[in-house]
Amino acid sequence: MYRKTAEERYRYKIRKQQQALEEFAFHEIEWAGDLIRWYGLRKQEMPDDEYRACVFFLNKEFLKKPGSLTLLYSMYLEWRQELPPITEENAFDVLSHRYRMYAALLRTGGFDG
Numbered sequence: 885m886y887r888k889t890a891e892e893r894y895r896y897k898i899r900k901q902q903q904a905l906e907e908f909a910f911h912e913i914e915w916a917g918d919l920i921r922w923y924g925l926r927k928q929e930m931p932d933d934e935y936r937a938c939v940f941f942l943n944k945e946f947l948k949k950p951g952s953l954t955l956l957y958s959m960y961l962e963w964r965q966e967l968p969p970i971t972e973e974n975a976f977d978v979l980s981h982r983y984r985m986y987a988a989l990l991r992t993g994g995f996d997g
Contacts, residue, residue, distance in 0.1 A: 908957045909946060916941040919979050926976075933987035934980055940990060952995040959989050 888896070916938035923930040930938075940946065946953040963985065970978050990996040 905953055905957055908960065909941070909944075909953060912941045912956075913944075915979060916983070919983060922976055922979075931984070933991075934983040936996065937983040937986035937990065940986070940995075945995075949995045952990065952993065955989060955993050955995070956986055959985065 920930065920938055963982065967978065
């Protein structure tokens, strides 16, 4: 009879959390590209903090900084509950605000730079 090692048991127990973080990262990478594109279409200069948060996802810096993705995901879950419904009219403002919040959280969490 085969017994799982401690590492295999650990990986099995965290598989759902890992999948949720992977889905979160995938969607945020898409949204980061969309936000940069939206600023380009509006012919506006993107603020540095929003750009920094977008680049954090696009360059997959969360892979090099353990705990950063979990921190951002927990903030996203809290923020999502407090948010008013997203419509076509406010989608850009909501997305830019979200990435400003990500940048502030990365800065205070010590994951920036």
